[in-house]
Amino acid sequence: NAGVTQTPKFQVLKTGQSMTLQCAQDMNHNSMYWYRQDPGMGLRLIYYSASEGTTDKGEVPNGYNVSRLNKREFSLRLESAAPSQTSVYFCASSEYGQGVSPLHFGNGTRLTVT
Amino acid sequence: DQQVKQNSPSLSVQEGRISILNCDYTNSMFDYFLWYKKYPAEGPTFLISISSIKDKNEDGRFTVFLNKSAKHLSLHIVPSQPGDSAVYFCAASYSGGSNYKLTFGKGTLLTVNP
Numbered sequence: 001n002a003g004v005t006q007t008p009k010f011q012v013l014k015t016g017q018s019m020t021l022q023c024a025q026d027m028n029h030n031s032m033y034w035y036r037q038d039p040g041m042g043l044r045l046i047y048y049s050a051s052e053g054t055t056d057k058g059e060v061p062n063g064y065n066v067s068r069l070n071k072r073e074f075s076l077r078l079e080s081a082a083p084s085q086t087s088v089y090f091c092a093s094s095e096y097g098q099g100v101s102p103l104h105f106g107n108g109t110r111l112t113v114t
Numbered sequence: 115d116q117q118v119k120q121n122s123p124s125l126s127v128q129e130g131r132i133s134i135l136n137c138d139y140t141n142s143m144f145d146y147f148l149w150y151k152k153y154p155a156e157g158p159t160f161l162i163s164i165s166s167i168k169d170k171n172e173d174g175r176f177t178v179f180l181n182k183s184a185k186h187l188s189l190h191i192v193p194s195q196p197g198d199s200a201v202y203f204c205a206a207s208y209s210g211g212s213n214y215k216l217t218f219g220k221g222t223l224l225t226v227n228p
Binding site for chain 1: 218
């Protein structure tokens with residue numbers, strides 16, 4: 001039982017390049033989320049998927065797109081990376097909504113955009 | 115507008131003593147509160163939660179206290195152990211709004227000295 005698995009662990013991009021962060025969970029959770037963590041800013045929600053087939057914007061969605069591929073997988077895409085997107089990205093899942101059931105986080109992807 | 119505030123960026127405690135981490139919130143609609151712990155290079159892990167119908171919840175060495183009138187909650191760790199050294203995030207949500215939006219504080223770095 002791996003929980004939430006994120007790939008890659010580290011990535012360096014040049015400004016304007018694109019990439020997709022992958023996330024998969026094996027807990028049969030309904031909801032999945034993408035957060036970013038920046039120094040002094042805590043965790044901020046980028047996008048979430050309440051259930052398979054649905055996605056919605058969070059607090060900081062600009063510059064990102066997501067795909068809920070199936071119940072297990074939720075990917076985050078940066079179409080044209082910018083230095084402001086340098087951050088640590090966490091994928092998370094929960095059985096129900098994050099407000100009432102705890103989040104289970106992956107170990108993060110550390111992204112640097114030069 | 116920071117709705118969940120952790121005003122102490124860091125806290126240092128001796129092993130065996132009590133650690134008290136504080137969290138204030140401004141949104142009186144919040145009715146569910148959680149604490150997450152994060153070690154370096156890992157994702158946050160759920161620690162303990164409390165509903166607004168309670169004023170205390172206990173789980174082993176961890177106790178969360180909620181003072182609704184003061185819009186304040188605290189996490190007590192007794193006794194503190196070196197393995198408790200981590201960043202602690204307070205988070206809050208309200209059932210009347212979207213279940214998928216959890217608001218995090220910026221975190222408090224706890225260091226437990228042997």
